[in-house]
Amino acid sequence: MATIGFIGLGNMGGPMAANLVKAGHAVKGYDLSQTAIDRLVEAGGSVAKDLKDAASEVEVVVTMLPAGEHVREVYQKTVFGVAKSGSLLIDCSTIDVESSREVHAQAAVAGMDMLDAPVSGGVTGAAAGTLAFMCGGSEQAFERAKPLLDVMGANIVHAGAAGDGQAAKICNNMMLAIQMISVCEGFALADKLGVDRQKLFDISAKASGQCWSLTTYCPVPGPIPTSPSNRDYQPGFTANMMLKDLRLANTAKSAVDGNTPLGEHALELYETYVDSGDGETDFSGIFKMLEG
Numbered sequence: 550m551a552t553i554g555f556i557g558l559g560n561m562g563g564p565m566a567a568n569l570v571k572a573g574h575a576v577k578g579y580d581l582s583q584t585a586i587d588r589l590v591e592a593g594g595s596v597a598k599d600l601k602d603a604a605s606e607v608e609v610v611v612t613m614l615p616a617g618e619h620v621r622e623v624y625q626k627t628v629f630g631v632a633k634s635g636s637l638l639i640d641c642s643t644i645d646v647e648s649s650r651e652v653h654a655q656a657a658v659a660g661m662d663m664l665d666a667p668v669s670g671g672v673t674g675a676a677a678g679t680l681a682f683m684c685g686g687s688e689q690a691f692e693r694a695k696p697l698l699d700v701m702g703a704n705i706v707h708a709g710a711a712g713d714g715q716a717a718k719i720c721n722n723m724m725l726a727i728q729m730i731s732v733c734e735g736f737a738l739a740d741k742l743g744v745d746r747q748k749l750f751d752i753s754a755k756a757s758g759q760c761w762s763l764t765t766y767c768p769v770p771g772p773i774p775t776s777p778s779n780r781d782y783q784p785g786f787t788a789n790m791m792l793k794d795l796r797l798a799n800t801a802k803s804a805v806d807g808n809t810p811l812g813e814h815a816l817e818l819y820e821t822y823v824d825s826g827d828g829e830t831d832f833s834g835i836f837k838m839l840e841g
């Protein structure tokens with residue numbers, strides 16, 4: 550069993566750390582929020598007195614932080630200075646590819662194995678231990694991390710070298726945003742044309758319009774009872790989070806001179822939706838705006 554310092558015990562990190570505890574690992578957690586720390590203690594974890602303590606005397610450091618600036622700060626100001634040489638570092642946050650590769654390079658200099666391992670599956674997947682992990686880093690880092698990722702997830706893929714997990718994650722979420730908007734537009738147009746929503750669902754779910762946003766996460770109430778549209782678009786995955794990921798995709802696209810016209814349009818639409826005050830609703834709530 551591993552000794553693990555877990556930094557960032559929020560909506561995702563909290564249940565992920567709890568699953569590591571449940572599997573018998575010794576987890577020492579740290580967060581800026583006392584409520585988040587209390588939740589880990591309830592789950593059977595122990596409390597690090599500060600960031601330095603969280604990364605000291607452990608074999609593995611896991612981070613689940615909001616954005617690239619937090620990840621850079623935590624690793625550069627603390628973790629690289631106090632973690633043991635040979636430590637395994639797993640960053641599960643969704644951050645920009647550039648920050649991820651920068652931190653990877655510094656980990657290599659410090660003699661530590663690092664993996665970027667962003668996730669998909671949301672808070673439900675985090676609690677159930679069924680997250681998908683998209684991993685970037687060396688084969689050795691991946692093999693060392695795999696048993697721990699298996700505890701927290703169900704689909705663990707080694708996407709490639711340093712930062713490639715982040716790159717895959719933002720490409721996936723850009724596809725998801727475009728797909729969700731397309732399903733919303735289909736239902737909004739069908740409404741105007743007088744086609745019953747359930748009928749459109751029954752047709753498209755088995756025709757070429759079929760996709761995850763339709764058959765698992767349907768943005769109109771009715772066809773899929775578990776989708777957020779049935780609870781007035783309570784998240785789920787917030788529009789703020791989707792906007793963050795679309796911005797990351799757009800930044801990455803600019804850095805490599807890529808071509809993502811629909812990704813850029815999706816970004817503009819989510820900006821408008823969030824600016825209208827709906828950032829904390831589920832991202833499928835953009836249906837309300839697209840319906841007009």
Ligand code: NAD
Nearest residue numbers: 557558559560561562580581582614615642643668671672
């Ligand atoms: P969150 O805001 O609930 O949790 C982040 C936690 O990090 C907070 O508790 C905060 O106090 C803590 N934190 C910030 N700076 C810190 C520091 N310097 N030291 C210690 N703790 C610090 O966010 P979340 O929903 O758990 O998301 C975390 C990451 O996972 C994000 O990058 C997000 O994009 C990604 N993600 C989230 C979801 C989701 O559905 N929530 C899904 C997939 C990926």
